[in-house]
Amino acid sequence: MVTGTALVTMPAAAGIGPPAVLNTCAAPTPTGVQCTIGTPISSSSSSPSTTPPSTCRVTYTTQSQWATGFLARVTVHNDGTAPVHGWAVRFTFPGDQRITKLWNGTHDQSGAAVTVTHVGWNQLIPPSGSTWFGMYGASTASQPPPTTFTLNNAPCTA
Template sequence: MSLSTPNTSPFPPSAPTDLTAVEVRTGSVTLGWTAARPGCCAVVGYDITYYQAFDDVIYSAAVGNVTGTTITNYLQPGRQYSFRVTARDSLGHRSASTDTLTVVTPVTDTGPDTTPPSAPRNLTVGGVTASTATLSWSPSTDDVGVLGYQVYRFDGWFTSTLVATVPGTTYTVALPPPTPLRNLYYVRARDAAGNVSIASDTVTLPTTSTPTPPPPSTCRVTYRNQSEWQGGFVATVTVRNTGTAPIDGWTVTFAFPGDQQVTSGWNAVLAQTGAGVTARDVDWNRVLAPDGSATFGVQGRWNADDAPPTGFSLNGAVCAVD
């Protein structure tokens, strides 16, 4: 007669698999997964860890030997959360975790639109100058329609700051000064109901270096209000190449000192973010020969102040102002 030897293997359970979000609501997320396989001993329960995106606080929950649960603690509407699940056995061994599951909660459970847009993709940094860089990304999709994009700065620890809300898929940002904190940027899409997407990947911006004297100005800008009335204005902007080489492709940037908002324009592609305005050539006027110029028009509205801009840049270089 032989005696069986007890299984004293130290092997933990296998990792649970197929972690999915069965239901996502404003204040709860119902998870489901495929059960772990026992190692030495029977699986007795599962541990769930989760955290809000761009935050350093991690939450946890423990359940019995089940293949799903609903998480409600610390969840808020319109936020992004990541979840992982591990199995534990009767001797306290713990498995590896599942792959991370990331979801975003809706802003309402009862409205006509509870589906968030897709996450922006391919966030990149380009157009780097001595003081600015341009973020660009691929557009998101939505079952109703994407209203715009929110650009955030993240310090690498737990503080995110909304930098801008833009209608398109680019944004030019000032380079930050050197700092011990990281300068990470990410983007979320937003729809008309207020639902926000899962965040894009993050990118790191370079920092400004020791200031160097600006190069001599090779451009001159003239801004003229052609007409003005209470609540509205029409202005023209003339940019002149005062250098000795032609400029093939131009972008003029300036900021309104008042509360002006551009409503339309001509002879340039205009965009506005906050007080900042960007005007780009329209191909047929893209070349500025030495001593050549281009004039474009701006129509807009104002409420409290229609003071003219006092500073202009051409392709990132500061221009003289008439």
């Protein structure tokens, strides 16, 4: 028999959000196992997803660069002890870079500020695990990469 707690995540309409339901089972007895199914979990914050990992690290790699554009890969590492269920990475380009195509995520860019969120197949970042997304971008000249990143609003090392 199984005991413990199961966390069921249900993304909000925007694709990220707090866990919605908690299922809890007590220790088994000779007559069976008693479970509480579907206990709602409230969130005091509208911030993306669950609690961010205690440590995160982002690696931004410019794979190719030319006079009017670039190709980059961004790897997000969860160095914490808890999984990240749903994620949003935020950063600001230091120049006039603009994302023209992104894969393994969805993005929103307003000026230099960028938010990249997970897609269905990479929404979970396990402890000591990572995920990545890639992008093509345009710029008027060779520009340096971003140096400051957050994962679900928690600062990451770069």
